[in-house]
Amino acid sequence: MFAERALLLEAINTERARRALPAVTLQDVRDVEMTALGHIDYAQKLSWRCAELALGQAQP
Numbered sequence: 001m002f003a004e005r006a007l008l009l010e011a012i013n014t015e016r017a018r019r020a021l022p023a024v025t026l027q028d029v030r031d032v033e034m035t036a037l038g039h040i041d042y043a044q045k046l047s048w049r050c051a052e053l054a055l056g057q058a059q060p
């Protein structure tokens with residue numbers, strides 16, 4: 001799980017940097033993951049929330 005979060009963090013921050021947005025933290029990624037836990041569509045919810053975070057459409 002740690003490796004997956006690290007990869008998500010890197011991907012999100014790469015896109016945020018491209019858009020001149022401030023970087024997010026590993027805790028921000030964990031918080032996004034917590035919103036998806038327990039849902040039958042966990043992977044879809046997680047990827048959607050990470051995309052929103054990367055695009056600056058959701059606040060960390």
